[in-house]
Amino acid sequence: xxxHSQFDxxxxxxxxxxxxxxxxxxxxxxxxxxxxxADLVTRIEQDPDLNVVVFQSANPDFFxxxxxxxxxxxxxxxxxxxxxxxxxxxxxxxxxxxxxxVTISAINGRVRGAGSEFVLSTDIRFAGPGAVLxxxxxxxxxxxxxxxxxxxxxxxxxxxxxxxxxxxxDFPAQLAAEYGYVNRVLPEGELDDFVxxxxxxxxxxxxxxxxxxxxxxxxxTTIPASDYAASLDAFxxxxxxxxxxxxxxxxxxxxxxxxxxxxxxxxxxxxxKA
Amino acid sequence: xxxHSQFDxxxxxxxxxxxxxxxxxxxxxxxxxxxxxADLVTRIEQDPDLNVVVFQSANPDFFxxxxxxxxxxxxxxxxxxxxxxxxxxxxxxxxxxxxxxVTISAINGRVRGAGSEFVLSTDIRFAGPGAVLxxxxxxxxxxxxxxxxxxxxxxxxxxxxxxxxxxxxDFPAQLAAEYGYVNRVLPEGELDDFVxxxxxxxxxxxxxxxxxxxxxxxxxTTIPASDYAASLDAFxxxxxxxxxxxxxxxxxxxxxxxxxxxxxxxxxxxxxKA
Amino acid sequence: xxxHSQFDxxxxxxxxxxxxxxxxxxxxxxxxxxxxxADLVTRIEQDPDLNVVVFQSANPDFFxxxxxxxxxxxxxxxxxxxxxxxxxxxxxxxxxxxxxxVTISAINGRVRGAGSEFVLSTDIRFAGPGAVLxxxxxxxxxxxxxxxxxxxxxxxxxxxxxxxxxxxxDFPAQLAAEYGYVNRVLPEGELDDFVxxxxxxxxxxxxxxxxxxxxxxxxxTTIPASDYAASLDAFxxxxxxxxxxxxxxxxxxxxxxxxxxxxxxxxxxxxxKA
Numbered sequence: 146x147x148x149h150s151q152f153d154x155x156x157x158x159x160x161x162x163x164x165x166x167x168x169x170x171x172x173x174x175x176x177x178x179x180x181x182x183a184d185l186v187t188r189i190e191q192d193p194d195l196n197v198v199v200f201q202s203a204n205p206d207f208f209x210x211x212x213x214x215x216x217x218x219x220x221x222x223x224x225x226x227x228x229x230x231x232x233x234x235x236x237x238x239x240x241x242x243x244x245x246x247v248t249i250s251a252i253n254g255r256v257r258g259a260g261s262e263f264v265l266s267t268d269i270r271f272a273g274p275g276a277v278l279x280x281x282x283x284x285x286x287x288x289x290x291x292x293x294x295x296x297x298x299x300x301x302x303x304x305x306x307x308x309x310x311x312x313x314x315d316f317p318a319q320l321a322a323e324y325g326y327v328n329r330v331l332p333e334g335e336l337d338d339f340v341x342x343x344x345x346x347x348x349x350x351x352x353x354x355x356x357x358x359x360x361x362x363x364x365x366t367t368i369p370a371s372d373y374a375a376s377l378d379a380f381x382x383x384x385x386x387x388x389x390x391x392x393x394x395x396x397x398x399x400x401x402x403x404x405x406x407x408x409x410x411x412x413x414x415x416x417x418k419a
Numbered sequence: 420x421x422x423h424s425q426f427d428x429x430x431x432x433x434x435x436x437x438x439x440x441x442x443x444x445x446x447x448x449x450x451x452x453x454x455x456x457a458d459l460v461t462r463i464e465q466d467p468d469l470n471v472v473v474f475q476s477a478n479p480d481f482f483x484x485x486x487x488x489x490x491x492x493x494x495x496x497x498x499x500x501x502x503x504x505x506x507x508x509x510x511x512x513x514x515x516x517x518x519x520x521v522t523i524s525a526i527n528g529r530v531r532g533a534g535s536e537f538v539l540s541t542d543i544r545f546a547g548p549g550a551v552l553x554x555x556x557x558x559x560x561x562x563x564x565x566x567x568x569x570x571x572x573x574x575x576x577x578x579x580x581x582x583x584x585x586x587x588x589d590f591p592a593q594l595a596a597e598y599g600y601v602n603r604v605l606p607e608g609e610l611d612d613f614v615x616x617x618x619x620x621x622x623x624x625x626x627x628x629x630x631x632x633x634x635x636x637x638x639x640t641t642i643p644a645s646d647y648a649a650s651l652d653a654f655x656x657x658x659x660x661x662x663x664x665x666x667x668x669x670x671x672x673x674x675x676x677x678x679x680x681x682x683x684x685x686x687x688x689x690x691x692k693a
Numbered sequence: 694x695x696x697h698s699q700f701d702x703x704x705x706x707x708x709x710x711x712x713x714x715x716x717x718x719x720x721x722x723x724x725x726x727x728x729x730x731a732d733l734v735t736r737i738e739q740d741p742d743l744n745v746v747v748f749q750s751a752n753p754d755f756f757x758x759x760x761x762x763x764x765x766x767x768x769x770x771x772x773x774x775x776x777x778x779x780x781x782x783x784x785x786x787x788x789x790x791x792x793x794x795v796t797i798s799a800i801n802g803r804v805r806g807a808g809s810e811f812v813l814s815t816d817i818r819f820a821g822p823g824a825v826l827x828x829x830x831x832x833x834x835x836x837x838x839x840x841x842x843x844x845x846x847x848x849x850x851x852x853x854x855x856x857x858x859x860x861x862x863d864f865p866a867q868l869a870a871e872y873g874y875v876n877r878v879l880p881e882g883e884l885d886d887f888v889x890x891x892x893x894x895x896x897x898x899x900x901x902x903x904x905x906x907x908x909x910x911x912x913x914t915t916i917p918a919s920d921y922a923a924s925l926d927a928f929x930x931x932x933x934x935x936x937x938x939x940x941x942x943x944x945x946x947x948x949x950x951x952x953x954x955x956x957x958x959x960x961x962x963x964x965x966k967a
Contacts, residue, residue, distance in 0.1 A: 247855065247859045268851070268852065268855040268859070269852050269855050269856050269859075270852055282628070282632075283621075283624050283628050283629065283632060284624065286624070286625040286627070286628045287628055288628055288631040288632045288635065289632065292635070294632060294635035294636045294638075294639060295635065295639045296851075297636075298636050298639035298640050299639070299850060299851060300850040300851060300852060301599075301850070302573060302574040302575070302599050302640075303542070303570075303573060303574060303636060303637075303639075303640040304542065304543050304544055304574060304599070304601070304602045305599070305602050306636045306639075306640075307521065307542040307543050307633065307636050308543050308602050308617075310632050310633075310635075310636055311521045311542070311543075311621055311624075311629060311632060311633060311636075312617060312620060312621065313620075313624070314620070323603075325849075325850050325852070325853070327852070328852045328853050328856050329871075343856075343860060346860060346861075346862070346964045347831075347859055347860065349964060349966065350831050350832065350834070350859075350861070350964075351834040351931075351934075351936055351937070353834070353931050353934065354830070354831050354834045354835055354836055354931050354937075355831065355859060357836040357927050357930075357931055358830075358831060358836045358837065358842060358858050358859060358927075359855065359858075359859060361836065361840070361842035361843065361858075361920075361923075361924060361927070362842045362845075362846050362851060362854045362855050362858055362859075363851075364842075365842060365843045365846035365847070365851075365854075365920075366846050366850075366851040366854075372635075372639075375635075376635060379631050379632075379635070382631075383625075383627050383628050383631055386625075386627065388625055389625075389628075416620045416623060416624075418623065556902070556906075557895075557898050557902050557903065557906060558898065560898070560899040560901070560902045561902055562902055562905040562906045562909065563906065566909070568906060568909035568910045568912075568913060569909065569913045571910075572910050572913035572914050573913070575873075576847060576848040576849070576873050576914075577816070577844075577847060577848060577910060577911075577913075577914040578816065578817050578818055578848060578873070578875070578876045579873070579876050580910045580913075580914075581795065581816040581817050581907065581910050582817050582876050582891075584906050584907075584909075584910055585795045585816070585817075585895055585898075585903060585906060585907060585910075586891060586894060586895065587894075587898070588894070597877075646909075646913075649909075650909060653905050653906075653909070656901075656905075657899075657901050657902050657905055660899075660901065662899055663899070663902075690894045690897060690898075692897065
């Protein structure tokens with residue numbers, strides 16, 4: 146395990162943290178990321194004064210690319226379960242959605258797959274005009290593992306959730322906002338200030354009101370732990386088929402997990418067999 | 420029963436069917452339609468290779484007009500229940516929503532009442548700019564029978580579902596897209612290519628991933644069979660009142676179920692007692 | 694208790710009432726309002742011919758300002774529970790959402806807090822271009838008491854509900870329509886005619902169909918009485934903290950509950966500690 150922290154936590158004030166993700170060169174989500182998210186969620190859970198956390202990316206092209214498909218399966222299998230009893234990768238999503246602070250994703254660049262599942266587990270998504278979201282798992286022959294099916298069904302309705310999940314295509318910010326995948330898209334150059342102003346607003350409120358009100362919205366939209374477990378099982382089952390391995394191999398042959406090339410336009414390339 | 424097939428199934432490839440509905444002169448839904456939908460759903464359920472089915476209409480003015488109100492009640496009463504135990508007309512909607520392939524309605528022209536309930540039971544709705552959707556049942560004094568109340572509440576939220584169901588008016592494509600009644604509206608002349616490209620994309624993915632991922636979105640948005648039963652009961656109860664018969668009679672006197680005239684603008688005419 | 698009626702009920706026809714709210718000078722919701730809403734809801738529940746009720750405001754600047762924070766706590770504590778067993782203020786919202794007539798809010802001016810909760814409990818919200826909606830409770834250190842968390846989560850999805858409730862800001866009509874907080878915004882000068890035409894349409898339909906169809910949409914989006922109880926408890930617990938009292942005091946020092954000044958722009962001022 147690397148000791149390098151991928152998450153820079155800037156304590157703007159006791160009630161407001163700004164967390165910047167960087168995992169060069171393209172913000173893949175690897176096993177370190179998963180362990181560090183778990184620790185970060187625990188810190189957020191336990192902080193008595195924290196009202197609001199903004200997540201942003203140090204990489205203008207990638208907010209969070211997607212799961213690193215070259216990860217060490219032995220180390221992954223050995224990772225202990227999270228506090229909910231779910232595997233850590235699922236536990237992160239479930240716990241993140243319930244932290245007693247408001248979490249905001251300020252999205253620039255691409256955020257796909259497990260990255261999309263991460264932002265769907267934050268409370269609010271604001272996007273820059275060039276942001277791109279998507280769940281490309283279907284293109285590697287897999288059911289998404291972090292239950293974006295449940296989150297998107299609630300956010301954008303059955304029809305659009307089907308389109309996003311089954312099409313596996315890229316959703317540019319404007320369309321994502323029309324569908325409700327993100328709250329709204331800000332004009333060029335305005336995202337950071339808008340999010341900072343919004344976060345300072347919440348930072349100035351009082352924790353009992355903030356965490357109390359959030360709890361009610363969460364309760365109305367909560368997803369049972371069993372759905373996360375079922376989604377991860379389905380991912381593992383479908384992604385371990387030989388046909389899925391072939392698709393992944395073909396993607397790597399074409400430049401998968403390289404910061405330039407097909408990752409810039411993955412929605413298109415995921416649907417092409419080489 | 421006519422042996423004429425109202426549904427032309429074009430097998431574009433083993434994983435992609437394009438189904439064209441035609442029931443001249445105006446694509447009413449009659450008892451043949453209902454029986455043929457049942458058979459078609461069974462075929463879709465059982466096909467091992469099918470990933471995606473596109474539904475379109477051969478009639479540019481009517482995707483599916485609505486239930487034929489001149490249908491043979493004796494034959495209707497004698498129709499056996501569907502596999503779920505529900506009457507066939509309800510069973511079709513329930514089973515269609517759960518087929519292990521992605522279903523897409525490519526909507527041109529008008530689709531109202533039982534036709535709207537049909538497209539609401541497909542997974543994804545794309546519309547041409549001249550498409551018109553609506554649930555005019557309230558105008559014949561009836562509660563809609565195919566439970567669009569449940570589907571629309573999930574898709575567009577309580578407020579807009581109330582407006583659509585209680586107002587009984589026509590919803591042009593653009594407004595339908597703003598509300599979420601359809602996924603999106605395509606510019607003039609682009610619907611067919613857009614849908615075909617999207618369907619070929621899904622056709623190229625793998626069935627275990629497609630049907631597996633769909634199942635999760637369906638589970639998050641499913642409607643219990645008992646709701647379909649209750650909706651059909653409410654339709655029968657309300658539509659069999661003498662006041663409802665009067666309204667239907669008045670509509671026929673004004674040109675109901677004729678391809679020209681009030682059917683072009685039914686949302687307006689349904690609210691006028693002649 | 695004042696005998697002055699704050700709700701003018703204009704019986705346009707036996708099936709259509711237009712109710713105009715006026716509680717000068719700025720349409721605060723006080724204890725009289727709450728008692729009069731209870732009576733009005735009972736009248737609506739019991740009327741055998743009523744299909745549709747339109748709510749509007751006599752005050753162009755305020756549809757309903759918000760709860761009067763200077764109300765008589767002793768009298769409030771002595772108010773009997775409503776028919777559901779919930780305190781009257783919650784009972785009103787629950788019962789209003791279930792009346793067997795369609796209820797429409799025709800919103801001009803500001804509607805915040807308990808006023809927003811009122812319109813969220815009507816079936817349909819149409820807004821003029823200058824309308825402003827919001828839930829500013831977080832700014833007085835309180836969890837909203839009328840469970841807008843549940844209603845908004847259903848209407849606009851988790852992400853936007855979080856933004857509205859946790860940000861506590863004003864939502865102008867256009868943004869409210871994009872989010873689904875209101876059904877749609879009408880152009881300047883067109884709201885009244887649009888709503889009247891829509892209401893006359895429903896008034897001309899038949900009560901068994903209207904109330905029957907509404908019941909299905911309501912059933913699909915209903916909120917349990919226990920959620921209203923929990924929300925009111927959370928409001929009382931959070932609003933009775935000394936920090937909350939300080940915030941309210943500061944707001945009064947700056948012109949709170951005066952029809953001019955900070956109430957025109959409360960979303961901004963609520964986030965500023967004086």
